[in-house]
Amino acid sequence: xxxDRTDQQLINLYQRGLPVxxxxxEVMAGKLxxxxxxxxxxxxxxxxxxxxxxxxxxxxxxxxxxxxxxxVAAPPEQMDLVAARINRAPGVNHNYAREHPYNxxxxxxxxxEDTLDERLDELEQQLRLPILRLPMVEGxxxxxxxxxxxxxxx
Amino acid sequence: xxxxxxxxxxxxxxNSPPASPWGLLxxxxxxxxxxxxxxxxxxxxxxxxxxxxxxxxxxxxCWQNDGLIKRMGLVVQHRTLGYRANxxxxxxxxxEQVSRLGRQFADIPxxxxxxxxxxxxxxxxxxxxxxxxxxxxxRVEGQIEELIRTHQLQQCPHAVLFSSKAYRQRGGCYVxxx
Numbered sequence: 665x666x667x668d669r670t671d672q673q674l675i676n677l678y679q680r681g682l683p684v685x686x687x688x689x690e691v692m693a694g695k696l697x698x699x700x701x702x703x704x705x706x707x708x709x710x711x712x713x714x715x716x717x718x719x720x721x722x723x724x725x726x727x728x729x730x731x732x733x734x735x736v737a738a739p740p741e742q743m744d745l746v747a748a749r750i751n752r753a754p755g756v757n758h759n760y761a762r763e764h765p766y767n768x769x770x771x772x773x774x775x776x777e778d779t780l781d782e783r784l785d786e787l788e789q790q791l792r793l794p795i796l797r798l799p800m801v802e803g804x805x806x807x808x809x810x811x812x813x814x815x816x817x818x
Numbered sequence: 819x820x821x822x823x824x825x826x827x828x829x830x831x832x833n834s835p836p837a838s839p840w841g842l843l844x845x846x847x848x849x850x851x852x853x854x855x856x857x858x859x860x861x862x863x864x865x866x867x868x869x870x871x872x873x874x875x876x877x878x879x880c881w882q883n884d885g886l887i888k889r890m891g892l893v894v895q896h897r898t899l900g901y902r903a904n905x906x907x908x909x910x911x912x913x914e915q916v917s918r919l920g921r922q923f924a925d926i927p928x929x930x931x932x933x934x935x936x937x938x939x940x941x942x943x944x945x946x947x948x949x950x951x952x953x954x955x956x957r958v959e960g961q962i963e964e965l966i967r968t969h970q971l972q973q974c975p976h977a978v979l980f981s982s983k984a985y986r987q988r989g990g991c992y993v994x995x996x
Contacts, residue, residue, distance in 0.1 A: 667899075680889035684875050684882075686858055700857060707855050707892075714898045717988060718852030721878070721887040733935065733947075747985040759986040762906060762979040766942075769906070769979070770986075796942055798935040804920035805932040805948075809889055816953045817900040 670696055672814055679809025730780040731773040735766040735796040753787045834872035841869040896951050903952040907962055908944035910975040916946050923948050928961050
């Protein structure tokens with residue numbers, strides 16, 4: 665995905681610190697030397713091109729509700745099927761295939777711990793596979809959006 | 819019954835009249851989908867949540883100060899940009915060293931997330947997780963070797979789980995059912 669210098673600057677400057685004011689996009693546009701309208705068009709394009717998933721807040725998982733990293737060891741030939749079933753369960757917001765006997769890794773969220781446990785129990789029964797449940801004990805890295813290495817990507 | 823929320827502090831907003839807990843709950847749910855791309859996005863959110871624009875901005879400020887919102891801005895899809903290699907590296911670190919090492923890992927630019935999680939013996943011996951987003955698999959493997967060298971982790975078992983496919987990648991939906 666080729667992005668021009670303005671797109672890159674927009675990403676460099678605003679993975680955090682979206683202005684909280686009546687016209688945030690006008691403020692951001694001012695920093696980049698473009699019009700508010702152009703800035704909004706750029707954000708729309710970045711979103712439709714899937715360069716960004718959204719403009720928005722990233723919530724602190726622990727405080728926004730309950731969440732947990734989970735994994736299952738699906739039979740390799742059934743991975744797509746099992747992944748689709750996992751995605752149908754409520755509260756699943758990440759689901760990746762990874763190269764390991766535990767080959768499907770997903771994050772399940774819920775408003776509270778009890779609901780989370782119920783959701784996992786139910787999914788476990790549906791899948792007929794044991795779910796490895798790995799809650800966070802301690803977080804060391806706050807997600808601030810890391811600096812994109814444009815040169816390595818060029 | 820009013821919704822049980824992490825908004826106790828924030829229901830008494832600084833500049834605007836108190837917002838209803840239900841309005842704040844609706845706002846939380848709307849924010850999980852993102853800030854609208856309209857010239858006055860907080861006004862748009864306010865109309866949808868049944869709050870005033872000032873109440874929305876105050877709530878967002880408050881949640882940011884409070885740490886419920888970690889950051890607000892462009893949420894980048896690294897894969898689209900060309901970050902093709904994503905590795906979850908897991909380590910079996912002696913319990914008394916895991917916190918210190920976790921904090922050290924967190925300062926390394928290419929480590930994008932780092933957490934301690936429980937072991938689940940005998941199936942899962944690893945207690946420290948870090949995520950590396952890289953441009954290529956070779957580069958990521960080099961970065962892992964660098965980690966092992968600089969932190970003398972030759973004796974600590976580890977595993978590298980490259981992701982081969984993303985079945986879903988999106989922000990959390992915590993409020994209500996989805």
